[in-house]
């Protein structure tokens with residue numbers, strides 16, 4: 001599978017599949033899953049989907065420790 005990442009203006013989100021931003025598991029779009037929204041330093045909006053609240057918490061902790069600059 002070939003996944004392309006678009007940085008910048010991606011106005012339409014791919015509907016077919018999402019993967020967990022933490023563990024990389026595929027997420028069922030139809031069912032509820034946690035999502036974190038974030039705007040980076042350059043003002044680009046990111047959405048990070050997660051397969052479970054646990055993965056969201058782990059990922060969030062990793063991000064906050066990495067981004068201390």
Ligand SMILES: [Zn+2]
Pocket residue numbers: 020021022023024025050051052055
């Ligand atoms: Zn996960």
